[in-house]
Amino acid sequence: MASTVKMIGVIGGGQMGSGIAQLTAMHGIDVCLVDVNTQALSTASSSISSSINRLVSKSQLSQDKASDAFKRLRFTTDLNDLSLADFIIEAIVESEDVKKSLFLQLDKIAKSSAILASNTSSISITRLASSTSRPKQVIGMHFMNPPPVMKLIEIVRGADTSDETFAATKELSQRLGKTVITSQDYSGFIVNRILMPMINEAFYTLYTNVATKEDIDMGMKLGTNHPMGPLELADFIGLDVCLSIMKVLHAGLGDNKYAPCPLLVQYVDAGRLGRKRGIGVYDYS
Numbered sequence: 001m002a003s004t005v006k007m008i009g010v011i012g013g014g015q016m017g018s019g020i021a022q023l024t025a026m027h028g029i030d031v032c033l034v035d036v037n038t039q040a041l042s043t044a045s046s047s048i049s050s051s052i053n054r055l056v057s058k059s060q061l062s063q064d065k066a067s068d069a070f071k072r073l074r075f076t077t078d079l080n081d082l083s084l085a086d087f088i089i090e091a092i093v094e095s096e097d098v099k100k101s102l103f104l105q106l107d108k109i110a111k112s113s114a115i116l117a118s119n120t121s122s123i124s125i126t127r128l129a130s131s132t133s134r135p136k137q138v139i140g141m142h143f144m145n146p147p148p149v150m151k152l153i154e155i156v157r158g159a160d161t162s163d164e165t166f167a168a169t170k171e172l173s174q175r176l177g178k179t180v181i182t183s184q185d186y187s188g189f190i191v192n193r194i195l196m197p198m199i200n201e202a203f204y205t206l207y208t209n210v211a212t213k214e215d216i217d218m219g220m221k222l223g224t225n226h227p228m229g230p231l232e233l234a235d236f237i238g239l240d241v242c243l244s245i246m247k248v249l250h251a252g253l254g255d256n257k258y259a260p261c262p263l264l265v266q267y268v269d270a271g272r273l274g275r276k277r278g279i280g281v282y283d284y285s
């Protein structure tokens with residue numbers, strides 16, 4: 001199936017959706033990127049252009065390949081434009097209700113053979129699939145941020161995901177140059193089940209005045225060779241995304257150790273969402 005994927009639909013043109021669209025276009029697949037917000041589409045278009053042009057200026061991509069990638073990208077606010085897509089990747093806000101209502105709509109628009117994948121960081125694939133008439137063709141395809149750079153895709157099988165859907169998603173991931181890991185459908189899957197409690201603990205470390213934000217980040221960067229400290233990484237991911245994931249872990253796994261740190265909650269309440277807003281734990285202005 002994946003080798004016959006000629007057109008991919010990506011829904012959500014934020015930092016993940018735009019990165020996924022760039023990656024797929026650079027691998028010779030036509031992409032239609034959908035967002036409800038025209039401003040988000042124009043930001044996505046300019047960030048993809050500057051990222052591709054940067055690769056050309058560093059001689060990591062030929063001008064011909066860059067031109068081909070640009071030709072393959074389309075931007076739209078109309079979900080109906082995905083009626084011909086072979087494979088659709090949802091990358092909208094991390095909310096079960098909003099994603100379910102999108103999957104319900106998508107099920108009516110997408111062709112019957114299309115696979116519906118979610119880039120969710122933590123939400124149950126089985127429950128998203130239950131809002132469609134094709135649960136066998138629904139799967140988690142979890143890219144890491146930034147998608148053009150990170151080497152991993154975490155594939156999540158819902159209770160009804162078929163072997164054919166899994167094989168097609170794995171083949172597509174490999175065609176995009178990624179290494180695949182597979183998770184069963186439990187809150188946070190593999191990566192965020194482990195990463196987010198660390199980030200949350202970093203917030204508790206700051207909240208309880210154990211150390212400054214700079215020392216917490218430096219400790220993990222130089223002490224454990226992480227490319228970014230946990231607070232810097234939280235700003236990079238988006239504090240709203242981190243909080244949503246912690247809430248899913250807390251509700252789904254039931255243990256109080258997953259309770260979101262009050263400082264993380266307060267930052268999100270204050271609109272300090274991280275790099276994308278210019279302020280989070282750090283000030284980027």
Ligand code: CAA
Nearest residue numbers: 051120121143144145146148149150191192227228233237
């Ligand atoms: N698109 C394309 N390329 C990008 C990019 C982007 N958005 N951001 C960075 N790059 C490229 C740069 O062009 C550069 O390429 P070269 O080495 O060939 O010049 C390379 O990546 C390194 O970038 P920089 O020199 O600008 O900066 P850096 O060395 O600090 O690396 C980073 C940036 C790759 C993001 C690195 O800091 C890093 O790996 N950070 C940790 C990222 C991480 O942990 N991601 C996973 C988050 S968890 C997740 O995603 C799951 C979830 O559900 C929340």
Ligand code: NAD
Nearest residue numbers: 012013014015016035036037040091092094120121145237
């Ligand atoms: P983001 O806030 O940057 O972008 C979300 C985009 O979705 C926005 O442009 C918004 O306008 C759009 N949107 C919202 N509702 C929509 C709808 N109904 N139809 C079409 N577009 C809609 O978010 P993000 O960080 O790109 O995260 C997107 C998804 O990817 C989330 O599920 C998140 O958990 C997951 N994810 C995020 C990261 C990360 O590091 N940020 C990493 C892996 C996975």
